[in-house]
Amino acid sequence: MQAFADGKRGRNRAYRLCGLKLASDFDLPALPEWDGPADAPADVDCRLGEVPSRLNLPDYIAPIFQTSGTGEYLLALPGTGRILVRNGNEITVELEPGPAPSNLSAILSGPIQAVLWHQRELLPLHASVVVIKGRAVALCGKVAAGKSTLAAMLAEQGHYAIADDVCVVDMRNKGEASVWPGCTRLQLWRDALTELGVSTDGLERALEHKQRYFLDCGNRLPFQPYKLAAVVQLVRNMLPPARLERLRGVQAANAMYDCVHTQRSARALGRTQPIFAAFPLMASAGVGFWRLMVPRDLAGLRQAAAKLLATLED
Amino acid sequence: MAGIWLLASYHKSGNTWLRVVLASLLSGRPVDINAMPSVNFGASDRALFDKALGIASADLTIEQETNLVPRAYEIWAAEAQRPIYSKTHDAYRLTPAGEPVFPTTATRGAVYAVRDPRAVAVSFANHRGRDIDDTIDRMENREAGSSESIPRLSQQLFERPGHWSDHVESWLGAPFPVHLVRYEDMHNDPHAAFAAVARFLGLPCDSERIAAAVEAAAFPRLQAQERAAGFIEKPSRSPVFFREGRVDGWRQVLTAAQAKRIVTAHGGVMRRCNYDTQLLPFTAEL
Numbered sequence: 011m012q013a014f015a016d017g018k019r020g021r022n023r024a025y026r027l028c029g030l031k032l033a034s035d036f037d038l039p040a041l042p043e044w045d046g047p048a049d050a051p052a053d054v055d056c057r058l059g060e061v062p063s064r065l066n067l068p069d070y071i072a073p074i075f076q077t078s079g080t081g082e083y084l085l086a087l088p089g090t091g092r093i094l095v096r097n098g099n100e101i102t103v104e105l106e107p108g109p110a111p112s113n114l115s116a117i118l119s120g121p122i123q124a125v126l127w128h129q130r131e132l133l134p135l136h137a138s139v140v141v142i143k144g145r146a147v148a149l150c151g152k153v154a155a156g157k158s159t160l161a162a163m164l165a166e167q168g169h170y171a172i173a174d175d176v177c178v179v180d181m182r183n184k185g186e187a188s189v190w191p192g193c194t195r196l197q198l199w200r201d202a203l204t205e206l207g208v209s210t211d212g213l214e215r216a217l218e219h220k221q222r223y224f225l226d227c228g229n230r231l232p233f234q235p236y237k238l239a240a241v242v243q244l245v246r247n248m249l250p251p252a253r254l255e256r257l258r259g260v261q262a263a264n265a266m267y268d269c270v271h272t273q274r275s276a277r278a279l280g281r282t283q284p285i286f287a288a289f290p291l292m293a294s295a296g297v298g299f300w301r302l303m304v305p306r307d308l309a310g311l312r313q314a315a316a317k318l319l320a321t322l323e324d
Numbered sequence: 325m326a327g328i329w330l331l332a333s334y335h336k337s338g339n340t341w342l343r344v345v346l347a348s349l350l351s352g353r354p355v356d357i358n359a360m361p362s363v364n365f366g367a368s369d370r371a372l373f374d375k376a377l378g379i380a381s382a383d384l385t386i387e388q389e390t391n392l393v394p395r396a397y398e399i400w401a402a403e404a405q406r407p408i409y410s411k412t413h414d415a416y417r418l419t420p421a422g423e424p425v426f427p428t429t430a431t432r433g434a435v436y437a438v439r440d441p442r443a444v445a446v447s448f449a450n451h452r453g454r455d456i457d458d459t460i461d462r463m464e465n466r467e468a469g470s471s472e473s474i475p476r477l478s479q480q481l482f483e484r485p486g487h488w489s490d491h492v493e494s495w496l497g498a499p500f501p502v503h504l505v506r507y508e509d510m511h512n513d514p515h516a517a518f519a520a521v522a523r524f525l526g527l528p529c530d531s532e533r534i535a536a537a538v539e540a541a542a543f544p545r546l547q548a549q550e551r552a553a554g555f556i557e558k559p560s561r562s563p564v565f566f567r568e569g570r571v572d573g574w575r576q577v578l579t580a581a582q583a584k585r586i587v588t589a590h591g592g593v594m595r596r597c598n599y600d601t602q603l604l605p606f607t608a609e610l
Binding site for chain 2 (some may be wrong): 055072073074075085087088089090113114116117120121152153154175200201202204217219220221223245247248249250272273274275280305307
């Protein structure tokens, strides 16, 4: 995959970014292609351009990013380049000289997308999302917790994987919590694919320099928001058997805060308080918070999937 | 500054045992080996790195990842409310950008646990689920580390323990205080060995507290805990984590040729650490 396929500036790519249209100078294979009206104006522009090495008046400076107010976020990542996100609708990328970095599209589709949602005052969770009986279940957890693998297992059983890595929770309709489909493919590492009995032959790599692949689970749902029924925090490497416990109150709020995507950037952008305020609203909207303790191996993950389905399908 | 104390060692050299004793010492009571938050801060924990830096390390190249590790350490040290005790199997080394992976400004010091490499070879082979010759090869490989081509996303960041002798020498030459503790001394005179560690770390080192912590971490107790409930740090390919805990078990397992290979490769550093390089496997003495 070439991050900037033709080497020239031009808005010739359009993607679905949840409910928005994203026009991009870059290939972003993790996102579904735009299938709405071709002449619809873009809600978000992602373009190649000049990016300053620092913000004018930064009020938060971290080793690789800085922010100014709620509207400006600058990532400076040696080996990739600088990325400026402004006002939730503008992403500018200045690449380092030399060959196109192999990880640009992953960074744009992952942490940069999450920053964009923080700026738009929505709640991005670090989660894969599966729709079970018409209702969305967000599978959260730390990196390598098994979120995507669990989503793939549930998709195998006929449920629908609609987001991977970034789950955008929309609370703008009072009394409702919904999530938009964010992708049509899951990203899985080779060992997980092997254990699921899926060959990597013919699969597109999600990262050129690592053995991470796109897996199309095949089944599709209409591109519309889905009511969020549950947020499940996966905790991996626990002792067997798999266990599922309901979280409430402060315990739920703390666990959910752990699941916020790019939490440090959210803090820098002044989103901590609104995020904590969102959790009780989610609970009022009928979202259940759970913790799923998952043993280390794949059998443990299958056991966890069965436990989760048995509880949520009731 | 609360800062970071590094608990460093090559694999299978007593790091877990050391952490159990420290956890008992810090809490003042016997600990559950599956719940030791005070000493389970992993220097190479990918999730902690991502959280500190606000990036997904899974998307980075190994070079980018390693170059940013010192920044993560600086954040952890700056934000710590109390001293951090952080385990690592990495060598003390430089990043590709040329600065120490473990920044001096964030590090208060290191306890370095060393073990006779002949015993390490036996225990590490069991831990890896590989044969002993393959493990001896690995202990001589300067590039040995978690590999960029691995087909899975590890919960650990890239580490490069490398060559066993280089590992020991890198830590003994680190530019901050380093306390060397030998596995064999932890075994033969645990009270003295752990009291010295506690003194170095500024922890309570009165005889009663040390005795209680040593008793809580006695090897049969650790084995009993693992038998009863399992151990979350045990690799799935390894039958048990707390296996023998002996200092001379290698003499019953290694061949004379294997022991000789290890001494040839690592004899200089073994002698520096007071290991008897003349000692032979029992089979060779028959």
